[in-house]
Amino acid sequence: MTEMIYASAVLLASIQPLWRRQSVSQVNVSGISMDENSASVLLSLLDRAVLKCVGDAEYVDVAFSGGLDSSLIAVLAKKHAKVKGYSIGMKESHDAQWCAHAASLIGIDHIFIPLTREEVISCANEFLDYFKVDSFLMLSYELPVYILLKKCGGKVILSGQGADELFAGYKRYLNVGVERLNDILKKDYEKAKNERLMEIEIAAGMGKVICYPFMEKEVEDFAFSLPAHKKINNGERKVMLRVCARIAGVPEEICNKEKKAIQYSTGIYKVLVQNWKTRGFYS
Incomplete structure (x- = not known):
């Protein structure tokens, strides 16, 4: 178990210089193939990383949002163990509908755990009693992870965290200069x-x-060796990772789905915004 914990405490990788100053979203790469060979190398590295995390566990849980990252992890994990996807959210949230559908598309067992407003507030106060957070935003995206960890039935949980920072998953990266992208991602x-x-x-x-x-480490090193145009192409983010997911067999509906941050897709952010002042989350 200790080995698996430290397998996730990765080291920094060096980055390669990038091209001319220009918004990444404006780069015209129509003549450049999104190299399937590179995507296959990435897939092999990811599969090895998943296997390292799974170890000899017969069952693993996946923190499952139904998005590109967690779906790819789940598809790879089910080659090595029995997989169950866990999702949480308010009853009326985006994830309440989407996650079960996405799980059925990739063929994994799935449990969605509906939350109440009172439960979210209680867990937030509990979380703040033990952990220091720097901002309300940090609370909003760490709290869903905290709740999910409490709810997961297994001992080993796989997460898709890190993919957005490695492969340019956030919208803000579209306006970054090409030669600066990997520096900012790093x-x-x-x-x-x-x-x-x-x-x-x-x-x-x-x-x-x-x-x-x-x-x-191997995935990190490879990601930072990729040039900007293999991460963002004409306004599409995570280009190389999407190619990798398609090769792995992740359905197009998931590969093409727009990212929605966990604090919003679960509905937890809205509950916190409505209650944090009166409940004393911050002075």
Whole structure:
């Protein structure tokens, strides 16, 4: 178990220089093939990372949003163990509808756990009693992970965290200059690694292990060796990762789905916004 925990505490990778100054979303790469060979290499590295996280476990849980990242992890994990996807959210949230559908598309067992407003508030106060967060935004995206870890039935949980920072998943990256993209991704990735350490600590306190296959060293090194145009192409983000997912057999409906951050897709952010002042989350 200790080995799996430290498998997710990855080191920094060096990055390669990029091209001319220009918005990434404006680069014309119509003559450049999104190299399936590179995507196959990435898939092989990810599969190895997933296997390393699974270890000899017969059953693993996946923190499942039904998006590109968690679906790819689930598809790879089910080659090595029995997989169950866990999702949480408010009863009327986006995830309440979508996650079960996505799980059926990739053929994994799935459990959706509906939350009440009172439960979210209670868990937020509980979380803040034990962990220091720097901002309300940080609370909003760490709280769903905390709740999910409490609800997962298994001891080993796989997460798709890290993919957005490695493969340019956020909208803000569209306006970054081409030659600066990997520098900015690396800075964001460093922050993401530090935040994952809190989640590893939370999981350990619950007698569980949370692993991040995207944040394994080999995957990290490969991601930062890719030029900007293999991450963003004419306004499409995570280009190389989408090619990789298609090769792995992730359905097009999932590969083409627009990203929605967990705090919004679960409806938890809305509950916090409505209650954080009156409930004393912050002074």
